[in-house]
Amino acid sequence: MSKPTLWLRCEKKEFERRAALTPTTSKKLIDAGFDIIVERDEQRIFDDSEYEAVGCKLVDNNSWPSAPTDVPIIGLKELPVSTDPLPHTHIQFAHCYKKQAGWSSVLGRFHRGGGTLYDLEFLEDAKGRRVAAFGFHAGFAGAAAGALALASERKGEKLGLLQPYVNEEAMISDVKKALGGSGKGTKALVIGALGRCGRGAVDLFRKIGLDEEDIIKWDMDETAKGGPFQEILDVDIFVNCIYLSSQIPPFLTHEQIIKAGKNRRLSVVVDVSCDTTNPFNPIPIYSINTTFSAPTVPVDLPSELTPLSVVSIDHLPTLLPREASEQFSSDLLPSLLEFPNRQTARVWTDAEKLYRKKLAEAVEAEGL
């Protein structure tokens, strides 16, 4: 391998249309001296021709297993379950460092093949913050789903299937149309508003026409007084975007909702944080994650009360595959430019150290 090379593999996870490298970031890598090889992929939101046009070399779908073993493979989501050894270097989300189901068998594949895993979730800057994450578009799409659910509720209907949008404009125009042309007059409260997801939720509400004073933005300072909060009942849509790291008093409870009776404006709760099964879930009014095909779950309330529904989809960025990929990939780019120096570049040496630690745990667990 003469030039630094990255091989963008196809995604095999159902409905996954996002990509770790976009035509934009591929072009920047090529300009910096990289060879970028891209597997043809019908599922990806970007057309193969968009990669070809910026100078990527196109190869067959799912052909990475026969790539030279010194070519690093980059993808987004988990590889399909298999026991095949993995001899390559892979950059991806592998979801196997927190002892998720099947974690040791995934790492066992790397052990047997002699490959290396750089998990995208654990690439961190010098301050320990993730270099790239999908939060912004999760909040943006979550707020859109909430506004669509509100529009349905106003018509006495239940929100139906949500499908990925070709771009942000299409999503905004769909939401505005559902709300009768604009979101003006709707009131929303975003908690965790200073974070990635929270900023995305606020941005969507602005773009669909809510007045600035109708977008209430709360973060640590405002919740310090401790919930439950009456303010949540006084808006149409509440979006929870906090990063839950310890036990906190609930933001909203069944009891509080029932007590408010008909004096409640709140129609939709969007739990972007989705700490659904966490014992400290600050919104203990629902217990399942919802899906694109059934985006809302009703809160169990006495029949005389107006309905209240919850959106708790845990893969929201998939609704905006193009913009979510562009943002993630451009945040990742500075680290990728350092990848040829991965033996010394801190972001990569730290990631490899973590991989070696997890690998040793898996080797022990699997008895390899």
Ligand SMILES: NC(=O)c1ccc[n+]([C@@H]2O[C@H](COP(=O)([O-])OP(=O)(O)OC[C@H]3O[C@@H](n4cnc5c(N)ncnc54)[C@H](O)[C@@H]3O)[C@@H](O)[C@H]2O)c1
């Ligand atoms: N549903 C999805 O598809 C999806 C996608 C991406 C991320 N997430 C989840 O969304 C959550 C937020 O992610 P992020 O990247 O935006 O995190 P982040 O760290 O960028 O932001 C979290 C924000 O929450 C605030 N916060 C924490 N505790 C709070 C409290 N008690 N009261 C008020 N504010 C509080 C923080 O100050 C921060 O501003 C995470 O749990 C993440 O796993 C969900």
